[in-house]
Amino acid sequence: MDYLEYFFICPPLCQFPGAGGSHSAVDPGLVSSLDPGQSSVILFLSTTNSEPVSGTGVILPYSSSDPVPGGCNAEFNLNIDPNIYIHYNLYETTIRFAPANLGSMRGQAAPSCDAFGPFSQWRLEYDVFQFFLPENDLSEQSLFRALETVADTVGMVTNGNKVLTLSSADPTEAVFSSIPGQGVIYSVIVRDPVTNSSASYIPVHTYACSFSSTLDGCYTLDKISTKIFFTITGLAGLLICFFGHRFFKCELFCMGFSFIAFFFFVLISRTTELEYDVRLVLSALFGVVGGVILVMSWWRFGSVMACVVVVGLMLGFLIASTVLFTPLGDLDIFRRSDAVFWVTFSCIMIIVPLFFVRWPREGNIVTCGVVGAYAVVLAVNAFVYTSLSYITLNILKRLLNSDFSGAFTDVPFQSIDYSLLSVWLVLGASGITLQLLRERERPFFPPSPYLMWLQERERRKTNVLDPSHHCPPLPNRFFSRVKQLTQRSESAGEHTPLLL
Structure with a gap:
């Protein structure tokens, strides 16, 4: 054992004294190189918070053949900085860290960070991991247990999810989609392929929200306006799921409302700085106008096919969003090129209504079942967090934020998500089957x-x-x-x- 890496986890700001050897942050960590014959290390931990706080500490020993996390730091304050720096906003979470260096024996000088070749730090590789905390759990106990589980290399490799691997020539940063209210632990493991050794950076956690804010804090993420809006949406979706084709005018209004409201929410958000509630109300008003226009166009002209195409685009949008919600959406070709992403998305979205042109009634009923059941899932998400809402939310984020394309959109899929996925499938299948059986003896569509x-x-x-x-x-x-x-x-x- 030639050096020690240790870190302390505490919710408030932690402080260590000493120039070049102290760090003030959440989830702080330090690396200490041991001298020949040294058998003990003294640490100082303090907090500026006057109230009692909870904390835990982990010590990780490494040998001289292991790489040194942050050993080639040239950007941050520490001489050797094993910490991961995290920044988040509503759309994305970014982590940054200092490059590592090769290990060295006790008493020997560390290898130069300016060296090049196969015997320098340029041969090192960095694996970026993420570990999701239990959903709807903001407790310190859950956080401490998780950090202790994934603190070392073995724990993170066993329990975490490896997102990407960076070479020494790549920028030492990664971007992820923000999931407000969902705890996530990020860690970086640096590997030396020559000595087949590895070392872990200090794991860092975030909930993508503030615990101290009285507005939009971790405990007040759900707005009343959002709950009301999506509750009404869920009730309408339940009606459409089972009776949409029978009440054709109601179905057209709901589909037109959803299509226009989504479009204007994106347009208003990108062009104005209005409050969220104002944008939501304006989008709802435009949605009402869009629904009425779609119903009146069918009432006046009787073009069922044109209306079914609009309805089919809603199903195509949901299917395209679902396809790119899978790990397929995190492929480099989609993350690096907005053009490739949107062309692929548009092709899937357009193919779906074209496929149902031959069977318009069946396509309309399938759309009612699938889209209506998903509206019920969104209504549940307004009260209980579920990752299924990010099927469409990731597309909305990409539309609203031009820099979101480089973010990894991986989300946790835990027990509640499997339950709601089952609800979605059961409701959709039941609604489609019921409407197909009930409408088989009736005209394809009601007349204008x-x-x-x-x-x-x-x-x-x-x-x-x-x-x-x-x-x-x-x-x-x-x-x-x-x-x-x-x-x-x-x-x-x-x-x-x-x-x-």
Whole structure:
């Protein structure tokens, strides 16, 4: 054992005294190179918080053949900096770290960081890992247990998820999709392929939210407006899932509302700095207008195929989002090129309605079942966190943030997600089956009321055998009756008008 790596985990800000050998941060860590004959190390830990705090410490020993995390630091304050620096916003979480160096024997100088070749630090490789904490669990106990589990190399490799591998020539940073309210531990393991050894950087955690903020904090992430909006959306989705094709006008309104509301939310968010609630209300108003326009276009022109294409685009959007929600969406070709991503997304989105042009009724019923059931899942997400909401949320983030393309969109998939996935599948399959059985003896689509009125009017004009053809209009019949009664009263010598 030639050097020690140790770190302390505490929710508030921790501090170590000493220039070049101290660090102030959450999840801080230090590396101490041992001198010949040294058998003990003294550490100082302090906090600026006057209230009692909880903390834990882990000591990791390494040998001279292991790489030194942060041994070639030229950017941060420590001489040897094994820490991972994390920054997050609403869309993405970025981690950065200092390059590592090769190990050395006690009492010997560390290898130069300016050297090149196969015997320098340029041969080192960096594996980036992430470990998800239990969903809906913000407790310190859960965090401490997880950090102790993945503190060393073996623990992280066994329990964590390796996201990517960086060479020494790559920038020492990685970008991930932010998941507010979901605890995530990030770690970097540096490997020396020549000596087949490795060492772990200090694991760092984030919930992508603030515990001290009274607005949009970790405990107040769910806005009332969001809960109301998605509760109504879930109820409408449940109706569409089982009765959408029967109540065709209601289905068209809901689909038109969703399509236009999503479009204007993106447009308003990218072009204005309005508050979230204002954007949500404006998007809902535009959505109502879009739903009414779609219903009125069918009522006036009766073009079922045009309406079904719009409805099919909703199913295509959800299928494309689901495909790119899988690990396929984290491929380098999609992360490095927005053009490739959006062309692929658009192709999948357009193919779906084209596929159902041959079977419009079946396509419409399938759309009702799948999209309606997913709306129920989104309604549940407004009250209980589920990763299934990120199927569409990742697309929304990419539309709103131009820099989101480079972020890894991996999310935890735990017990509640499997339960809601089962609910989605069961509701969708039940709704599709029920509507197919109920509508098999009915016309493919209900007729347009306006076109029916035109046909009825033409029929009355041309069909002289229809008794209604010989009946004068109601106003003419009324005035004719008045005239008859007046003539009758005059012939009888009455001067007082009759009571009609």
